[in-house]
Amino acid sequence: MKAAATLVAVCLAALGAGCAGPASTIVDDPFDISETTGAPEISAIVDAGGGDVTLAGPLAMEPSDGVAVIGETLWVRGRSFGRQPTVQVGGRPAAVLGRTRDGGLVVRVPAGTPSGAQAVVVSNEVGKSERPVNVRRYAAVLAPGSGQIGWSELGADGPVATGTTPVPGGRWLALSSDGRAGYVAEATGGSIDVVDLPAPGAPKVIYRLALRPGGGPVVALAAAARAPLLAVVRANDVVLVDTSSPLHPARSEPRAFPQAVRDAKVVAADISPDGKLLAVATEAGNQVVMLDLGPAGHTPVAGMLAVAPEIRESVLADVAFAPGGDTLWVLSGDTPRSAAVGPEPTELRAVRLRSDAQSMANLTAARVVEIAEAAAPVGLGVGRALPLASGAAIRLPPERNTVFFAATAHPGSSSGIFRVGAEDAATVTIASPSRLGRPDISPEGRWLLAPAAAPDGSVHVLAAAIDGRPAPPGAARPVAVIGAAAGELPPAARPAPELRIQP
Secondary structure, three states, X not given: OHHHHHHHHHHHXXXXXXXXXXXXXXXXXXXXXXXXXXXXXXXXXXXXXXXOOOOOEEOOOOOOOOOEEOOOEXXXXXXXXXXXXXXXXXXXXXXXXXXXXXXXXXXXXXXXXXXXXXXXXXXXXXXXXXXXXXXXXXXXXXXXXXXXXEEEEEEOOEEEEEXXXXXXXXXXXXXXXXXXXXXXXXXXXXXXXXXXXXXXXXXXXXXXXXXXXXXXXEEEEEEOOOOOEXXXXXXXXXXXXXXXXXXXXXXXXXXXXXXXHHHHOEEEXXXXXXXXEEEEEEOHHHEEEEEEOOOOOOOOEEEEEEOOOOOOOOOEEEEEEOOOOOEEEEEEOOOOOOHHHOOOOOEEXXXXXXXXXXXXXOOOEEEEEEOOOEEEEXXXXXXXXXXXXXXXXXXXXXXXXXXXXXXXXXXXXXXXXXXXXXXXXXXXXXXXXXXXXXXXEOOOOOEEEEEEEOOOOOEEEXXXXXXXXXXXXXXXXXXXEEOOOOOOOOHXXXXXXXXXXXX
């Protein structure tokens, strides 16, 4: 990659002289591409940043740092690629987004690509060629009240701290479906900061998207896993943000919630992987309401489930869609709002979702697990595990798949990340005397990461290998990502931290 970095630096310096200009111009006519009778030959791979790739014109390029981040554009240079080559990055298929005048290819590091040294393979009907590239996957930790995002690189041996990015007023965090961008929302609901994750050297804030006022404070920020859509859930409405161009998202007009939902007060929300449904948990009545995002400008109710209607105070802590979109997980228990009525049991519910209107309108819990060892639940982590190959293993019903959540562990006052699998029992996967926040799972299902906030305001990332393989020595050590500092709020008053891993 050193040669590639030198190459692109020289070409960028000579842009006006005609080096990178003509060579990196996207070919818009496929018949301008020559046929080949030989095998491909890759001469260099240039990481070009996270910008969009146009159908014609110069390729948007940032200075190369020799590392390809998930979602980053790659300029594959060489010859004899032919008119219809196929490309793989780390064994994952990568779509050819454009062809350059010098015969090169433009692709993007696809979601799910393993981190570390990976092969870029170009194949045609004659043969193939490959060249290595170093792939980086970030885990982002937002510590509300500290004014910072802490970054760690997640590799084969676990996480390694890589720096911080200032995000004044940041309260909620989400990542785009392709991993190119991070989004940080203020608690007041006035704007969103857009973070460029493939930026050279380290992620940086590049843009602030203003939202229309009047919707109230933000109560959740959720990105669809398989659709270019971000939901900014405020007290009275939801703003859908089109992330087809992740670094330059476009907001829509706010969609007001039905009056009954507004009156019940939203406490948590999540968007389905396909971006078609919004699940909200309400304070009044402890209900989960499924809202249809299909009708333009409206959010009609598609279904409703009363989780604990007999309890007068609010006990719903979080909701999260499973990766397949066929199950909604609902976490309930002690909350700051329920303290007046005494302790409540921590319960995890799995709600099966079906496509027919009748089943959606009459939601029922397919599974309820009470976890006596947990109290004061914080947030759910469901991950993005890849589906099993057909016939390769016995498939469990969706409600029996594994889910993780953060809570206080009994007995004592330590925190834990609890794992609930096929059995109706929970085990503590990660334990810490510090306050644990929302966990996340790496795309291949290898690592569970959780943020831990210490009393002095510092935040560490804790890791556990959850795929059954032994963890490398030192992988379980805490990784300091945010140092102790005064910040924007006293450490004791800060909300629990959130962690998100690139897809």
